[in-house]
Amino acid sequence: MQPIIDLKGITKEYIMGTQVVRALRGVDIEIHQNEYVAIMGPSGSGKSTLMNLIGCLDTPTAGTYLFDNVSVENMTDDELAEIRNQKIGFVFQTFNLLPRADALHNVELPLIYSGLAAGERRTRALEALDSVGLGDRVDHKPNELSGGQRQRVAIARALVNNPSIILADEPTGNLDTTTGEEIMAVLEILFQQGNAIILVTHEEYIAEHANRIVRILDGIIGSDEKVERRRHANGVTAAQSADQV
Amino acid sequence: MRLTRFLIELRESIAAAFRALRANILRTILTTLGIVVGVTAVISIVSLIQGLDRTVKREVAGLGTNVLYVSKYPWIQMDDFWKFRNRKDITLEQGRRLLELVTLPEAASMQVGTSSTVKWRERAARSVSIEGHTPEGRIVHDLDPEIGRFFTVAEARDKRNVIILGNGLWRDLFDERDPLGQRIRVGRNVFTVIGVMPEQGTMMGMDQSASAVIPLETLMKLFGSRRSIGLNLRAYDAESLPLVEDEARGLMRRIRGIPFGAEDDFAINRQEMLLDLFRSLTAALFAVMVGVASLSLLVGGIGIMNIMLVSVTERTREIGIRKSVGAKRRNIMWQFLVESVVVSGLGGAIGIGLGIGTALLVSAVTSLPATAPLWAVLLGLVFSTSVGLFFGIYPAAKAAGLDPIEALRSE
Ligand SMILES: Nc1ncnc2c1ncn2[C@@H]1O[C@H](COP(=O)(O)OP(=O)(O)O)[C@@H](O)[C@H]1O
Ligand SMILES: [Mg+2]
Numbered sequence: 001m002q003p004i005i006d007l008k009g010i011t012k013e014y015i016m017g018t019q020v021v022r023a024l025r026g027v028d029i030e031i032h033q034n035e036y037v038a039i040m041g042p043s044g045s046g047k048s049t050l051m052n053l054i055g056c057l058d059t060p061t062a063g064t065y066l067f068d069n070v071s072v073e074n075m076t077d078d079e080l081a082e083i084r085n086q087k088i089g090f091v092f093q094t095f096n097l098l099p100r101a102d103a104l105h106n107v108e109l110p111l112i113y114s115g116l117a118a119g120e121r122r123t124r125a126l127e128a129l130d131s132v133g134l135g136d137r138v139d140h141k142p143n144e145l146s147g148g149q150r151q152r153v154a155i156a157r158a159l160v161n162n163p164s165i166i167l168a169d170e171p172t173g174n175l176d177t178t179t180g181e182e183i184m185a186v187l188e189i190l191f192q193q194g195n196a197i198i199l200v201t202h203e204e205y206i207a208e209h210a211n212r213i214v215r216i217l218d219g220i221i222g223s224d225e226k227v228e229r230r231r232h233a234n235g236v237t238a239a240q241s242a243d244q245v
Numbered sequence: 246m247r248l249t250r251f252l253i254e255l256r257e258s259i260a261a262a263f264r265a266l267r268a269n270i271l272r273t274i275l276t277t278l279g280i281v282v283g284v285t286a287v288i289s290i291v292s293l294i295q296g297l298d299r300t301v302k303r304e305v306a307g308l309g310t311n312v313l314y315v316s317k318y319p320w321i322q323m324d325d326f327w328k329f330r331n332r333k334d335i336t337l338e339q340g341r342r343l344l345e346l347v348t349l350p351e352a353a354s355m356q357v358g359t360s361s362t363v364k365w366r367e368r369a370a371r372s373v374s375i376e377g378h379t380p381e382g383r384i385v386h387d388l389d390p391e392i393g394r395f396f397t398v399a400e401a402r403d404k405r406n407v408i409i410l411g412n413g414l415w416r417d418l419f420d421e422r423d424p425l426g427q428r429i430r431v432g433r434n435v436f437t438v439i440g441v442m443p444e445q446g447t448m449m450g451m452d453q454s455a456s457a458v459i460p461l462e463t464l465m466k467l468f469g470s471r472r473s474i475g476l477n478l479r480a481y482d483a484e485s486l487p488l489v490e491d492e493a494r495g496l497m498r499r500i501r502g503i504p505f506g507a508e509d510d511f512a513i514n515r516q517e518m519l520l521d522l523f524r525s526l527t528a529a530l531f532a533v534m535v536g537v538a539s540l541s542l543l544v545g546g547i548g549i550m551n552i553m554l555v556s557v558t559e560r561t562r563e564i565g566i567r568k569s570v571g572a573k574r575r576n577i578m579w580q581f582l583v584e585s586v587v588v589s590g591l592g593g594a595i596g597i598g599l600g601i602g603t604a605l606l607v608s609a610v611t612s613l614p615a616t617a618p619l620w621a622v623l624l625g626l627v628f629s630t631s632v633g634l635f636f637g638i639y640p641a642a643k644a645a646g647l648d649p650i651e652a653l654r655s656e
Contacts, residue, residue: 057569057649078573085571096566096653100264112257113571115250157570 003030010063038210089158091168148179184233262584277592279545288600296614319512334473354382377464393440409440546636553640565652585637593629
């Protein structure tokens with residue numbers, strides 16, 4: 001089976017004045033459609049940089065990147081935007097919701113840039129919000145929602161356009177343990193439904209939800225191994241959401 | 246397909262623009278101040294000029310294109326007043342002689358004017374302009390009554406108290422009842438109504454609602470004969486107008502005994518002179534308006550550019566979010582262009598409202614008429630939105646070019 005993500009010799013350098021920061025120093029990684037990958041590593045090791053590259057938000061300094069067998073390096077900004085829109089769902093640590101828009105509109109956003117008509121957009125956004133257990137909060141603005149609810153809106157936004165892969169950069173980093181567990185339960189359902197997931201975390205027990213853990217150190221992959229007995233998140237919300245799906 | 250997609254994206258741009266504007270209403274309105282001032286100036290001045298233009302054209306039309314007005318003073322006095330002050334009146338005798346001697350006009354008449362209160366029963370109209378004409382005045386000025394008749398040569402010769410009412414005066418006094426044969430008071434004198442003028446402007450350019458025509462010699466008898474006579478000459482056509490003028494000038498100089506080489510001590514006026522004056526006045530007003538408008542639109546445009554740059558900076562994070570979910574350059578570009586156009590259009594709309602308000606206010610206070618023409622309103626909108634479009638390009642391009650990661654990282 002072709003990997004959906006195929007990185008070879010990826011480096012990323014930032015120039016800070018006279019100094020060169022080498023955030024990634026030659027990363028090779030393949031990820032397949034049926035995988036749930038956790039990326040771990042200490043702060044500053046290059047996890048976010050890697051995620052942003054995978055998510056086509058950023059471009060590497062060197063190396064090759066095939067997304068779904070298509071080379072990404074020479075794409076224009078707009079072509080990358082198209083990929084982010086169609087194929088990738090991003091979940092950020094800080095949620096990154098539009099503060100003045102309600103939950104529904106936030107979730108509709110990717111569909112707007114896909115050129116979907118209002119009616120269908122609404123239907124699909126409502127479905128997505130339902131699937132993360134927020135069917136009754138669609139007209140709430142982000143500041144009217146709890147942290148966990150905001151992150152679930154962000155997840156709904158990530159999955160609404162049926163992406164090939166969901167990228168979550170420390171999605172539970174700003175949440176308490178219980179709420180974090182709820183978010184993991186939502187991701188669990190998405191994984192069960194066949195979505196590939198890449199999750200950045202530095203918490204061991206969160207990483208154990210994945211079926212593969214990649215450890216990164218100073219911009220280089222230190223270890224890459226299968227999880228023998230993965231942890232299944234099954235919070236209350238997960239059960240509810242499972243019913244609704 | 247492309248179009249529907251564009252419309253969908255445009256709708257989001259508009260919605261986003263309004264969301265952003267609502268969040269900063271006061272700032273938005275302050276931003277538009279320059280544009281408001283510019284558009285207000287354009288709309289109010291254009292409205293007033295248009296209103297004036299219509300009245301002047303209508304009033305001046307009443308003077309007749311092919312009629313010359315020989316009088317003591319010129320209508321438009323560019324030189325100093327003292328030059329004219331010592332001129333001698335044009336007497337009835339001089340007028341009669343000129344009218345005897347001219348050969349070229351189609352018709353020629355004499356005219357004097359005064360103003361008086363006119364009463365019928367308990368109704369009164371103040372400051373009515375009373376015009377005294379000779380019978381030929383009917384031909385010279387097309388004074389054909391709508392109701393009743395003009396006065397006869399005999400009535401004029403016998404200095405009878407007969408009067409033809411202006412249409413507005415008739416309605417004021419009689420509520421459109423039959424006035425013929427009614428006795429009305431003009432000052433202390435009793436007159437018999439013999440006619441009513443039609444609605445539109447043959448009343449020497451005077452306000453119709455307050456004017457009336459009586460025989461010239463009746464006026465001189467009742468209201469005083471020490472007044473300068475106006476002599477009105479109607480040419481057959483525009484071509485013969487200069488010939489009529491030359492003849493009248495020569496005869497007048499002879500009649501008034503002006504030595505060879507000396508200046509005229511009378512004036513020959515034409516409708517065209519008033520129109521020329523009006524045209525140069527409006528041109529000046531237009532120039533002022535264009536100046537004020539372009540300056541304030543420029544200031545307004547720079548204000549908008551500035552506030553849009555602030556808006557882009559404030560919303561860098563939002564731009565990052567939109568890009569991260571797939572917004573393309575053009576989406577971000579449009580969003581900020583729409584915002585800038587909406588802000589400036591809003592300023593334009595406020596300006597149009599204020600401009601029409603100003604024009605109405607001025608016309609209410611000064612009784613100058615004002616009409617806001619549709620083209621001026623559209624021009625105001627087009628102008629203000631183009632300013633927004635033009636000055637919005639740089640900030641919008643800046644927003645569209647932001648790097649998604651950098652944008653997301655900003656606070
Ligand atoms: N935009 C940037 N400019 C300069 N240095 C950066 C930038 N982004 C990341 N870095 C540096 O790259 C390294 C990796 O950062 P990051 O990928 O955010 O690490 P992590 O997510 O693992 O904490 C760090 O040393 C960080 O300081
Ligand atoms: Mg990070």
